[in-house]
Amino acid sequence: MARQLVxxxxxxxxxxxxxxxxxxxxxxxxxxxxxxxxxxxxWNDANPSRNLxxxxxxxxxxxxSDSHLGGTVNINKVYADAIAKNGKGVIMIGDNxxxxxxxxxxxxxxxxxxxxxxSYLLVGNHDLYFEGWEHFYTYFGSSTYSFSIKxxxxxxxxxxxxxxxxxxxxxxxxxxxxxxxxxxKNFRNCIILTHNNILRSRYxxxxxxxxxEVKVLLDLFLQHNVNYCFTGHDHQYDTFTFGNTHxxxxxxxxxxxxxxxxLILNIxxxxxxxxxxxxxE
Amino acid sequence: xxRTFYTRLIFLTILSxxxxxxxGQLSVENSWKIGxxxxxxxxxxxxxxxxxxxxxxxxxxxxxQVDAINPQKRTLSGFLVNATRKTFSQKIPLSLSAQYLxxxxxxxxxxxxxxxxxxxxxxxxxxxxxxxxRTYAYTQxxxxxxxIEQQRLHENWGIIxxxxxxYISQRxxxxxxxxxxxxxxxxxxxxxxxxxxxxxxxKVSKKIQLYTECNYIKAGVFNSSSNYFGYYIxxxxxxxxN
Numbered sequence: 001m002a003r004q005l006v007x008x009x010x011x012x013x014x015x016x017x018x019x020x021x022x023x024x025x026x027x028x029x030x031x032x033x034x035x036x037x038x039x040x041x042x043w044n045d046a047n048p049s050r051n052l053x054x055x056x057x058x059x060x061x062x063x064x065s066d067s068h069l070g071g072t073v074n075i076n077k078v079y080a081d082a083i084a085k086n087g088k089g090v091i092m093i094g095d096n097x098x099x100x101x102x103x104x105x106x107x108x109x110x111x112x113x114x115x116x117x118x119s120y121l122l123v124g125n126h127d128l129y130f131e132g133w134e135h136f137y138t139y140f141g142s143s144t145y146s147f148s149i150k151x152x153x154x155x156x157x158x159x160x161x162x163x164x165x166x167x168x169x170x171x172x173x174x175x176x177x178x179x180x181x182x183x184x185k186n187f188r189n190c191i192i193l194t195h196n197n198i199l200r201s202r203y204x205x206x207x208x209x210x211x212x213e214v215k216v217l218l219d220l221f222l223q224h225n226v227n228y229c230f231t232g233h234d235h236q237y238d239t240f241t242f243g244n245t246h247x248x249x250x251x252x253x254x255x256x257x258x259x260x261x262x263l264i265l266n267i268x269x270x271x272x273x274x275x276x277x278x279x280x281e
Numbered sequence: 282x283x284r285t286f287y288t289r290l291i292f293l294t295i296l297s298x299x300x301x302x303x304x305g306q307l308s309v310e311n312s313w314k315i316g317x318x319x320x321x322x323x324x325x326x327x328x329x330x331x332x333x334x335x336x337x338x339x340x341x342x343x344x345x346q347v348d349a350i351n352p353q354k355r356t357l358s359g360f361l362v363n364a365t366r367k368t369f370s371q372k373i374p375l376s377l378s379a380q381y382l383x384x385x386x387x388x389x390x391x392x393x394x395x396x397x398x399x400x401x402x403x404x405x406x407x408x409x410x411x412x413x414x415r416t417y418a419y420t421q422x423x424x425x426x427x428x429i430e431q432q433r434l435h436e437n438w439g440i441i442x443x444x445x446x447x448y449i450s451q452r453x454x455x456x457x458x459x460x461x462x463x464x465x466x467x468x469x470x471x472x473x474x475x476x477x478x479x480x481x482x483x484k485v486s487k488k489i490q491l492y493t494e495c496n497y498i499k500a501g502v503f504n505s506s507s508n509y510f511g512y513y514i515x516x517x518x519x520x521x522x523n
Contacts, residue, residue: 025505033508125506165508166474166501170319196504199417200471203438207473207504212320212511215386218417222389222427242434243419244427 094124318511
């Protein structure tokens, strides 16, 4: 009995001392997704819109995922590339840092240093560790929002969703349904970005949403002609099509990751194309 | 899937209720499931009718699930057939099952799932380990209506599991158990999406059994960033016909 108790206490001590993984999150919900959604909507209402204007019909966005700051070498390379190639913005789809305040301070610094190009962020599971939502909200505001880019030809809709807790939650799901029902028809392309993968075309241990939620989303994507869905989480690039939606899973961009890459979303003549850019090329 | 196909499914299930062989046991089960989750837009209510036929070494099962309340407003929501080879011997205390599951989710989307499972019991502990192959498919009508580019997506080599402990009363009149699992009769989650089940069973008589389950589901647990997703309570009656 004593031996088992010592083992249990040792494991508890190790797990609680971990700076990278927050095992308490398996049991405790720091902030419920509905709470984060309410805060996001309040922030969206109180702040200027994030919509963009483009003087040209063709434009590009740079999409990164799983930067897991810590290290800033790779993320700075992406920003440099995006600025050099006149990207309209940098989109970060989650696991931007560890959730610790020091890493959030570093992330905010990186974004601030590259303030000449708009940055769009949402939370992944790691960003919520160690009560990280408080820091994300302080620096970056909402994690559920939409923005558009208006070109001389047409406008495209980008929808950012918070799946950091493994589910969209009731409020965010309803928001998504309402947004697609009322606004989708006003846009040429509709692109959804979130952290957790919705589907998997190959075996992975990454957590996906619950079955009921996956099917609701698949129906929505079909009915409202969602063109692209970008996700991260898996740390492994993948791309496939189901229905009329193209799914792209981004590699991780974290420093030290051998396969680190980012995505360049190009809109040319109204058509979307996506290229994968390895960081070390 | 056409109306004729569903009619045949219903007929097959009803037929199996009345099928009787002198050397086998026929059982019938009716269950009700009530719950809510982040997608159900309130409470949902489902009922299932099941027929079991078993001999000394084999068991066969077919089930139909019907939705009484659900946001998709779909009536027939599940069909299942299962064949089991019971414990091979005292030395190999495992049963092996093959199962086909069809879940028409909406007028545009359905899921089919083929799985193989090994189940065992030892001293109150029960365990299941298996693999499943899932296919999401948009219906043919949806293909035509939306000019669909890719109709099907396969998710292969998913893992099915269940681990639990059941306390059985001395006279075996009742039992109560706690399980961790990622599947139920008409639901197979991906490997990392499990839920907890508290289950109690009561033998009213030699032929009648009642049971109740409470299932609690939390998303994102293995992301270490969990969030409530839903719960459901299932209750049922099993009648051993012969």
